[in-house]
Amino acid sequence: MAARVLGRAGRLAAVVRSSAVRLQLRLHGSAGLRFGSQASFFPPLGDAMLPSGSFNNHVALITGGGTGLGRAMTATLSQLGAQCIIASRKLDILQRTAEEISSQTGNKVHAVQCDVRDPQAVSQCVDQMEALTGLPDVIINNAAGNFVCPSERLSPNAWKTITDIVLNGTAFVTLELGKRLIQNQKGASFLAITTIYAESGSGFVVPSASAKAGVEALYKSLAAEWGRYGHRFNIIQPGPIRTKGAFSRLDPTGAFEKATIDRIPTGRLGTPAEIANLAAYVSSNYASWMSGAVIRFDGGEYVSLAGEFNELRSVTPDQWKILEAMIRNTKGS
Numbered sequence: 447m448a449a450r451v452l453g454r455a456g457r458l459a460a461v462v463r464s465s466a467v468r469l470q471l472r473l474h475g476s477a478g479l480r481f482g483s484q485a486s487f488f489p490p491l492g493d494a495m496l497p498s499g500s501f502n503n504h505v506a507l508i509t510g511g512g513t514g515l516g517r518a519m520t521a522t523l524s525q526l527g528a529q530c531i532i533a534s535r536k537l538d539i540l541q542r543t544a545e546e547i548s549s550q551t552g553n554k555v556h557a558v559q560c561d562v563r564d565p566q567a568v569s570q571c572v573d574q575m576e577a578l579t580g581l582p583d584v585i586i587n588n589a590a591g592n593f594v595c596p597s598e599r600l601s602p603n604a605w606k607t608i609t610d611i612v613l614n615g616t617a618f619v620t621l622e623l624g625k626r627l628i629q630n631q632k633g634a635s636f637l638a639i640t641t642i643y644a645e646s647g648s649g650f651v652v653p654s655a656s657a658k659a660g661v662e663a664l665y666k667s668l669a670a671e672w673g674r675y676g677h678r679f680n681i682i683q684p685g686p687i688r689t690k691g692a693f694s695r696l697d698p699t700g701a702f703e704k705a706t707i708d709r710i711p712t713g714r715l716g717t718p719a720e721i722a723n724l725a726a727y728v729s730s731n732y733a734s735w736m737s738g739a740v741i742r743f744d745g746g747e748y749v750s751l752a753g754e755f756n757e758l759r760s761v762t763p764d765q766w767k768i769l770e771a772m773i774r775n776t777k778g779s
């Protein structure tokens with residue numbers, strides 16, 4: 447009897463061992479189950495979420511508002527009643543965006559040329575804004591520069607370029623406006639757009655990761671210091687959202703996108719309209735009690751990347767039966 451049980455256990459162990467090898471191959475080879483069909487559970491909505499008129503009589507400055515996510519945020523705020531100022535280096539692109547959005551929403555969008563790396567240019571941009579609209583109620587620091595590059599290939603100027611746009615640019619805009627708002631005893635909502643790797647760090651985008659982490663420290667610090675002046679400071683960390691600016695510099699071959707979608711629990715990239723709705727909410731009076739918040743908006747990508755065992759998603763129910771048998775069969779330590 448004992449011999450029969452031992453024999454059966456031996457055969458089971460052999461089956462389990464060979465299945466485990468096959469399983470390892472599946473996990474680490476290319477035959478692993480694809481997931482991503484779950485995207486149908488999480489359809490993106492495109493329309494503005496807040497009630498119409500939520501930003502009536504509000505002025506909003508959006509840096510980098512001519513393209514990508516900044517453009518989407520401008521469109522949503524404008525649709526909700528804001529008078530917007532978009533600022534970046536390329537005046538022609540800003541003007542085109544401003545005209546398109548103004549003509550769709552009926553609310554004026556102003557285009558102001560400004561390189562945020564240059565504190566004097568930032569000061570002149572704010573002068574221009576004061577003349578056009580007065581000081582803003584909403585500031586969205588969205589402008590950024592980035593590219594993938596092994597760190598050993600970075601020149602000092604490459605490092606300086608990215609950190610100047612992202613960290614110094616955000617600081618110059620925030621400090622210039624903050625000082626003037628304080629002088630005028632005017633409250634405002636400041637929002638910084640960072641990224642999920644500001645928290646974790648990431649190879650191959652090290653200047654961006656370092657600068658975005660600095661932006662987060664800046665905003666959390668000012669949330670504590672400038673609440674007394676009526677200023678709120680919040681941060682949105684987007685996950686991947688297809689824009690020409692980002693994907694041409696981070697995924698020139700398109701290979702990253704497919705791998706990314708595979709690991710996002712909601713099975714898809716985000717959309718510009720979705721982040722625009724979140725930015726509008728955070729910048730609105732509906733969020734007047736929100737300050738110092740860091741909001742990760744990534745379809746679950748960050749936790750998916752972080753969890754040691756998350757690759758087990760590709761184990762099938764039949765394979766689980768085998769794995770469970772192996773585990774239960776283990777006696778002692």
Ligand SMILES: CCC/C=C/C=C/C(=O)SCCNC(=O)CCNC(=O)[C@H](O)C(C)(C)COP(=O)(O)OP(=O)(O)OC[C@H]1O[C@@H](n2cnc3c(N)ncnc32)[C@H](O)[C@@H]1OP(=O)(O)O
Binds near residue numbers: 590601641642687695
């Ligand atoms: C997917 C999920 C997470 C995603 C996160 C996304 C985060 C983002 O921030 S996406 C935003 C992307 N958008 C942009 O980058 C738009 C603006 N970008 C630019 O204008 C340019 O790409 C640049 C950032 C380079 C700035 O342009 P600028 O004309 O001011 O600089 P350059 O004179 O061209 O270059 C300055 C130095 O950088 C070196 N450099 C430029 N590109 C690269 C590269 N691909 N690899 C290595 N080095 C690069 C360039 O050679 C200059 O250095 P040097 O030669 O020593 O003078």
Ligand SMILES: NC(=O)C1=CN([C@@H]2O[C@H](COP(=O)(O)OP(=O)(O)OC[C@H]3O[C@@H](n4cnc5c(N)ncnc54)[C@H](OP(=O)(O)O)[C@@H]3O)[C@@H](O)[C@H]2O)C=CC1
Binds near residue numbers: 561688692693
């Ligand atoms: N798309 C994504 O997947 C993700 C994006 N993000 C963040 O979202 C934000 C928007 O990125 P996205 O829309 O994708 O990319 P874009 O390239 O479209 O946006 C970047 C904007 O920054 C402006 N800009 C760059 N350098 C300067 C400068 N020196 N002075 C003023 N403006 C400048 C650009 O305008 P111009 O060239 O006219 O100066 C451009 O409009 C960025 O902060 C980015 O880091 C974060 C995580 C993921």
